[in-house]
Amino acid sequence: MVVGYLFSLSFSSSVSYYLTVSEFLARSTELQDTTVRVAGKIADSPVEWDAEGLELKFTITEGGRTMPVIYHGAKPSGFKVGSNILVEGKYHSDGIFHASQLIMKCPSKYEIEE
Numbered sequence: 001m002v003v004g005y006l007f008s009l010s011f012s013s014s015v016s017y018y019l020t021v022s023e024f025l026a027r028s029t030e031l032q033d034t035t036v037r038v039a040g041k042i043a044d045s046p047v048e049w050d051a052e053g054l055e056l057k058f059t060i061t062e063g064g065r066t067m068p069v070i071y072h073g074a075k076p077s078g079f080k081v082g083s084n085i086l087v088e089g090k091y092h093s094d095g096i097f098h099a100s101q102l103i104m105k106c107p108s109k110y111e112i113e114e
Contacts, residue, residue: 018086022063028091037088038067038097039105042081049075056102060085067091071099078104 018037019027040060048057056071056079069087079085084105091097 020062021060021067022065024091025065025067031091032093033090035088035090035100037086039084039086040067042079042083042085044081047079047081051075060087060097067097068095069097069099071102073102076102076104078106 018039021038021040024031024036024038038060040062043059043061043066045059045066048055050056054073056073056075057069058071059066059068061067069089071087071089079102086103086105087097087099088101088103089097089099
């Protein structure tokens with residue numbers, strides 16, 4: 001019984017959950033100032049990159065909904081409009097998601113060709 005509990009505890013802590021942009025925005029008031037992960041695509045809106053101040057401003061989109069994001073840190077390689085991205089951070093009352101981490105979600109290189 002103890003082994004089963006420890007297994008379930010270790011498994012549940014290793015699983016990373018995230019919300020889509022539309023799921024998150026439907027619950028944004030409830031999740032305000034809570035660390036969450038949100039998945040979407042980098043939108044066509046202007047991407048502002050301040051290399052000196054290491055500040056990246058962009059918008060993610062999914063399901064017809066958009067969410068502005070600010071991130072302080074190095075711009076990830078592969079960061080471009082239309083790419084899938086996972087942002088982790090907090091949504092503040094200013095209506096902007098303040099990301100502490102950006103994770104580029106790459107399409108699989110090992111998909112079976114049709």
